[in-house]
Amino acid sequence: MNTSSGTTRRGRRGRRAQGPGVDDARAVVASVSGGGLSPLTDRDVAAIDHAVRHILLEIGMAEAPADVASLICSVGGAIGTDGRLVFPPDLVDRALGGVRRDVTLFGQMAGHDLALTGTRVYAGSGGAAPMVVDLETGDYRPSTLEDLYDAARLVDQLDHIRFFSRSMVARDMPDEYALDINTAYACLVGTSKHVMVSAATPQAVRDIAEMCWIIAGSRRTFEARPFLSLNINHVVPPLRFSSEACAVLLQAAQLGIPFHVNTFGQMGASSPVTIAGCVAQTMAETLAGMIVAWAANPQACIVFGPRPMITDLRTGGMAGGSGEQALLTAAAVQMARHYGLPNSTIAGATDSKVVDAQSGSEKSLAVTLAAQTGANLITQAAGMLGGLMACSYEAYVADNDMLGAIMRTLNKPQVDAQTLALDTIADVAREEGHFLGQSETYRRMQSDFLYPQISDRRSPEDWIADGGRNIRDVARSRAREILETHYPAHIPTLTDASLRQRFDIRLPPVLTNRG
Template sequence: MQRDTPFAGDQQDQLQTVSASEPDVAAERPRRRGRARSKGAGAAAISPVLSARGGQMSFLSPDAQQDIHQAALHLLEDTGLAEAPAEAVSLVEASGGWVSDTGRLCFPRALVETVLAALPRAVTLYGRRDDAELQLGGSNAYVGTGGASPSFLDIDSHEYRPATLVDLYQTARVVDRLDHIHFFSRPVAISGFEDALDIDLHTAWACLSGTAKHVMVSASTPESVDAIAALVYDVAGSEAAFRAAPFISLNINHAVPPMRFDSEAARVLIRAAECGIPAMVNTFGQLGASSPVTIAGCVAQTTAETLAGMVLVHLAAPDGTAIFGPRPMVTDLRTGAMSGGGGEQAKLTAAAMSMAQFYGLPNSTIAGATDSKVPDAQSGYEKCLTVTLALQAGADIITQAAGAQASLMGASLEAYIIDNDMLGSILSAHTAIDVSPETLNLTAMQAAITGAGHFLGEAETLARMNSDFLYPQIGDRRSIAEWQDAGGLTVWDRAHEQVRAILDAPPADVIASSTTDRI
């Protein structure tokens, strides 16, 4: 099907209206972390570059990890997954697997272990500017957006309404300017389109048009994968250029727990591997509903389902990129609804990430799925708890860490601004502590102690004021009197002002006009 323009219909008109109010010039690209920035309430002029290190805590013992691994292998070999598409059956049977008498595709443990040994332990995902690389593996940790929320908190009425293509594009623009949100995973599911291919292609284009950070989207069918592949090959300049530095990846939920394939999504997974598009191999089981009510049982089943997807990618394209993405979620057993903000969710996610560490695989998960409807105190403590534990457990990529509200059913532009401050604090808390002769300078310490009696005037104190400290952009550290004299604005008020400032500025030219014209 021919697509003459990246946007079509009523929502194209909306985008043209938005663009018409903005100067037809390229905005200065968002400043890199560590460069000077505008001074906010109580903020300093410079922010340090944050290199957070995760995986400092293990939430499962080595014996527990081995037990869960063996349980996952048992489920894959003896139970198998139902509703496998023909493409998956062919790949697995050619490698020693079989379809059981009950029609379930079984993965022999020897096959799974062979694939696990062959999978890469380091993967780089790219953006379209130098500071946007995500180097997965080891202890690096990256946080970003996500959620596919159907509802959007309107910045004018402050009421929820269906999310639109314009909302998606504007969210990408906002996130592109936020230092502590490292990638842009499609955060809203756009309304106003009937055709799934139209939705997938417009979503990808809106994301790529709004930000130069790494983008994650979804594809409904293999045909959508082909259309997205054609788009990104064009943006990159060639298929080879994209394959060398992929700046988009696909979130693919290939399984429907318990232990069933989503047949179409499994075909999408295989096609993405063939097209050279990195795949987030995601599995969403709900503890107590579609997976066992115990954390150990839930993690074992989720691990098995995720490994099945990893095997498919490797068999389809041995050089393909697959990110191990277990995403077990907690069910509020009083209602049956997903509940992503409690301590049980934080612990469940941490256990799943402990299995990713056991395998040594580049990985991703969800954290930050607050149940609060707006970015309030509940939102803050639920997001901070779950994101922090996921990072400490070794998550390489944490999606839904910013902007998502209402158990992933809503999104808010103000929340992205507020959560950017929160994520900066979390990342800062997980940077390495430098213990060296320079940081344990006893001569300088003794001179200050016996001289001035304090360290405020020391040259090193002044030098490290900006390099070692992260100052909030909208968090307020002024005195009560200063805050009241300035109007007594809340964090929501200041976030709203920053959203307006970003959207009122000319948009960054993240895709060359020649490319836009060609596409």
């Protein structure tokens, strides 16, 4: 027993010392696919699809703006006697058959491409929180533009957070337009990964597009490799269009900017209290937006974004960390897969207020189910606390390890004569009695294992001797280290100067020119 324990401790120390293995092994989660989990039966999927088509034809969407109504009627839709816009089955089928499936979102630099095909899975940030957890004091405070820039810089260095969706609101901006323009700028200079932001008006869409064209060098260059996309919440559940968001959607479609057609309904509040009913309504609302986008521009890069959320019926608040939320999200993802659409969803909206066991368990459950079901993009998967009310730097770092482990589970094990290793088993059983000295063991140590960056695998004695810090403390130290040293410089100084000359950029140059 003592010999075995000693061997285990030496093995742990040895693994921690193997720097090259840590870096090389990240390749095992570089491109992974889900789709192994299907919470709905084929019969369930067919029943929900039937309900979706019934909602679109028999109930329809209220408050359709005149240009949206005219556009949909021109491709086969109609205005019902009650004034609601309806979508006949033939129109739904033509849109599903015509919408683009070959959607790829790019980063500003190589290595950050997101090919939204099949059941490929990428997890990233998001949330639009009004608060940030101060890295030094731990207090919740209003978030600022500099906080958003810091979040982008941090994510830029975290391998398993594959894209940066605007995670907090810069509450120090004077108006909506300044917020939209400065949010886009802070995100784009803060990371070379793909960026997702939002816009409140068509003018903001046009100016964000121009910002991207300046960075890319031309409109054509950006359109060939779009490194920014827009989140658009085109509907107000239940079954009402948002006229402002529809105007943004039509402008984005015209300019060729990729965008996410998102629907946020809350089960039991703005959508039915059952998972089946909530998913059916959410699918109908999201498909309505997708059909509008397709009618506006059949070549538009559209990401189908059902985001049904759970309501805690005791309080009326969101319960993003619940088991019901994880199941609801997985069901919505399966329906998006059924329609064969590039898709995104939310998973990771923990109700915990700090980086703790509740946060880890709730996020892991929701993100795992979404990934295993095959969501292309999982937003809000890292960095968020308090039911999406706050963004946390240490949460980003801790969640990065969690995401790496989850994505690792999507790599199916290889089973063949080599991996079954019958000859090796026979040799070792008759000789050394352990596999640590085998060349295959060392080789696969470098390629088959993903080693955590901050999670602690040392013995209790070693951990205590090193201060016995919990994961929140370690994550805070790592976040502080990154933010003190990493200032991305992927946008040339002259380009940055052009952006500042053209737009009212509120982020001080002293911050963005440190690279």
